[in-house]
Amino acid sequence: MRKSLPLPLDPxxxxxxxxxxxxxxxxxxxxxxxxxxxxxxxxGARGIQFKFSSFAEFMEAVGPKPDPSYMLDxxxxxxxxxxxxxxxxxxxxxxxxxxxxxxxxxxxxxxVGWHGKGWVARFQDQWIGTxxxxxxxxxxxxxxxxxxxxxxxxxxxx
Numbered sequence: 001m002r003k004s005l006p007l008p009l010d011p012x013x014x015x016x017x018x019x020x021x022x023x024x025x026x027x028x029x030x031x032x033x034x035x036x037x038x039x040x041x042x043x044g045a046r047g048i049q050f051k052f053s054s055f056a057e058f059m060e061a062v063g064p065k066p067d068p069s070y071m072l073d074x075x076x077x078x079x080x081x082x083x084x085x086x087x088x089x090x091x092x093x094x095x096x097x098x099x100x101x102x103x104x105x106x107x108x109x110x111x112v113g114w115h116g117k118g119w120v121a122r123f124q125d126q127w128i129g130t131x132x133x134x135x136x137x138x139x140x141x142x143x144x145x146x147x148x149x150x151x152x153x154x155x156x157x158x
Contacts, residue, residue: 016055020065020068021059021062021064024071024072025055025058027072028072028081029050029052029081031044031050032044032048032049032050032081033050048074048078048080048081049080049081049082050080051080051081051082051083052081052082052083057083058086060083061082061083061084061086062086062087062088063088065088066088067088067090069090070088070089070090071088071089071090071091071094072087073086073087073088073089074086075087090153092124093149093152093153109134109135109137109138109141110138110141111123111137111138111141111142111145112134112137112138112141115130117130118131118132119131119132119133119134119136119137120137121137121140121141122141123141123144123145123148124148126144128140128141128144
């Protein structure tokens, strides 16, 4: 098992390292900065940066974790850990914000894939429909996703 390289300690984390917020802060920081971290390939190696200079700055951006079931999420999955791109969300929302698979059965558009005679839009386990174009399927996917996020979180994606 690989051991993570030690990173310099953040003095503002003192006494808070084992809180849920402290653990999320440290985990995100290590994924981006430590090449020996098991998740570095999916974060730091892809260019994802951890742009918070202190735990205090991180807490100012995200606030306290609202519920134990919530997870730290980057709104733009290709963006950095930085103010305006991080939030606490339920696991169901976090799982929606993952990279798109790249194989011949999927489109480069999230929630869209080719199925037999048309482009299919799916959201979670729901079949939304079959569409003549990738763009139409993508539009249906985002409409369903925004409806879900509005219902679950009371938020609307820009």
